[in-house]
Amino acid sequence: MASSTSLLFPVFTFFSFLFLASSSKDNTPATITIPLTSTFTNKPSTEPLLFLQHLAISSLSRAHQLKYGKASPLTQISLFPHSYGGHSIPLSFGTPPQKLSFLVDTGSEVVWAPCTTHYTCTNCSFSPKKAPIFNPKLSSSYKILECRNPKCSVGCPRCNGKSKNCSHACPQYSLQYGTGSASGFFLLENLNFARKTIHKFLVGCTTSAAHQPTSDAYAGFGRTMFSLPMQMGVKKFAYCLNSHDYDDTRNSSQLILDYSDGQTKGLSYAPFLKNPHDYPGYYYLGVKDIRIGNKLLRIPSKYLAPGSDGRGGLMIDSGFAYGYMTRPVFKIVTNELKKQMSRYRRSLELEILSGLTPCYNFTGHKSIKIPDLIYQFRGGANMVVPGKNYFEFPEISFACFPFVTDAGTNTLEFTPGPSIILGNNQHVDYYVEFDLKNERLGFRQQTC
Ligand SMILES: *[C@@H]1O[C@H](CO)[C@@H](O)[C@H](O)[C@H]1NC(C)=O
Numbered sequence: 001m002a003s004s005t006s007l008l009f010p011v012f013t014f015f016s017f018l019f020l021a022s023s024s025k026d027n028t029p030a031t032i033t034i035p036l037t038s039t040f041t042n043k044p045s046t047e048p049l050l051f052l053q054h055l056a057i058s059s060l061s062r063a064h065q066l067k068y069g070k071a072s073p074l075t076q077i078s079l080f081p082h083s084y085g086g087h088s089i090p091l092s093f094g095t096p097p098q099k100l101s102f103l104v105d106t107g108s109e110v111v112w113a114p115c116t117t118h119y120t121c122t123n124c125s126f127s128p129k130k131a132p133i134f135n136p137k138l139s140s141s142y143k144i145l146e147c148r149n150p151k152c153s154v155g156c157p158r159c160n161g162k163s164k165n166c167s168h169a170c171p172q173y174s175l176q177y178g179t180g181s182a183s184g185f186f187l188l189e190n191l192n193f194a195r196k197t198i199h200k201f202l203v204g205c206t207t208s209a210a211h212q213p214t215s216d217a218y219a220g221f222g223r224t225m226f227s228l229p230m231q232m233g234v235k236k237f238a239y240c241l242n243s244h245d246y247d248d249t250r251n252s253s254q255l256i257l258d259y260s261d262g263q264t265k266g267l268s269y270a271p272f273l274k275n276p277h278d279y280p281g282y283y284y285l286g287v288k289d290i291r292i293g294n295k296l297l298r299i300p301s302k303y304l305a306p307g308s309d310g311r312g313g314l315m316i317d318s319g320f321a322y323g324y325m326t327r328p329v330f331k332i333v334t335n336e337l338k339k340q341m342s343r344y345r346r347s348l349e350l351e352i353l354s355g356l357t358p359c360y361n362f363t364g365h366k367s368i369k370i371p372d373l374i375y376q377f378r379g380g381a382n383m384v385v386p387g388k389n390y391f392e393f394p395e396i397s398f399a400c401f402p403f404v405t406d407a408g409t410n411t412l413e414f415t416p417g418p419s420i421i422l423g424n425n426q427h428v429d430y431y432v433e434f435d436l437k438n439e440r441l442g443f444r445q446q447t448c
């Protein structure tokens, strides 16, 4: 753990392995409840600016990855390959069960773990030697995915029908993330919960990785068939995220995997939209309007719903700390914000240091009022993001607007991919339900 990044961010602990038992706390066999742990286990108080800067860089890199779907120049220049500020769950694979911590990631589509004693991780922000790994050799239930299995979606060039070659292993996978990559081979393995075992679960055995921000394994929760909820066949999953400002008087939050259908009490719903062809795994929401306080913003509709060419739209992503807005939208939003915040002092110095804009220095102000950011979804539901959620560190005399945008000079360019990404710090203290069966997002404000 003696990496330079851990020296830069001494208060940021990315080993959050509270290997809590998977448990099903309520008596409804239709649900599985798993403790959800923030990858922040300490309040980043000594170097909050570096912390902001780090999150800005990794969020920008993540945004680029989500939008362009492949390694970007930003990936390589990422200076602080730390966690995105995610949340993790313990999962047990194999017989006997081996328990590892998995990052919950609604923006990716595969479940994988660092795997085999040969596991290597290049330029990772933790010691790969100390990374918890899954060792298939210690499990009696794993099978290597074969070419003949329809789950071998990459296909094998020499396997046609029932030829002998079809018993070969499915070719290696290679995955790109905002700040990293992972490659390995697929296994079919038992995924164990206290009162349920999922057999032949497709899990990636990652043998080599690079630039991983955390030693956690990944649990893709995306909208395609190999994500965790899709393979399990649950009808919905839900979580309630604790504040990033870790507060240990709070109960740890939980992830709920739910096999039952129907309406959850007290939730407002917003429909998921049909995905554009190039982005099958994301959760797009239909937005009608965005407001800052009472002010309705004039955002051209092409940015608010994905077009068939894959441009535009708003996605929700649990694996993303900050928000992202494409530059034209970012300008409209920040122009209005600056108007409403004009009584406070802008700090260009903070903006340069954090990589975010606008930033304010509140020194000398007794009470600070930051307007709500309100997403009005199709179907009528509003998500109100209080200033304290979308602004970082309002309690410590300065704050920055935690949204990243495209760096390009052509500010009117309509870039591919989502135009707006709702990151997880915007849905802190919301109960959020991804209703897969009815293709909608349910939410309500509550203390998590
Ligand atoms: C790892 O980092 C070193 C030094 O920063 C660099 O030279 C090398 O190319 C990096 N390796 C990979 C695989 O990115």
Ligand SMILES: *[C@@H]1O[C@H](CO)[C@@H](O)[C@H](O)[C@H]1NC(C)=O
Pocket (backbone or CB within 6 Å): 158, 159, 160, 163, 164, 165
């Ligand atoms: C099986 O693979 C070998 C090469 O690995 C190839 O020569 C052969 O034609 C393949 N057989 C079939 C039936 O595709």
Ligand SMILES: *[C@@H]1O[C@H](CO)[C@@H](O)[C@H](O)[C@H]1NC(C)=O
Pocket (backbone or CB within 6 Å): 249, 250, 251, 447, 448
């Ligand atoms: C923690 O959970 C218990 C039982 O569910 C509840 O009574 C209590 O209010 C919770 N505490 C906080 C701080 O939310």
Ligand SMILES: *[C@@H]1O[C@H](CO)[C@@H](O)[C@H](O)[C@H]1NC(C)=O
Pocket (backbone or CB within 6 Å): 347, 349, 350, 361, 362, 363, 398
């Ligand atoms: C905010 O302004 C005060 C007074 O001008 C100054 O002392 C302080 O260093 C500033 N804070 C930051 C984080 O720039």
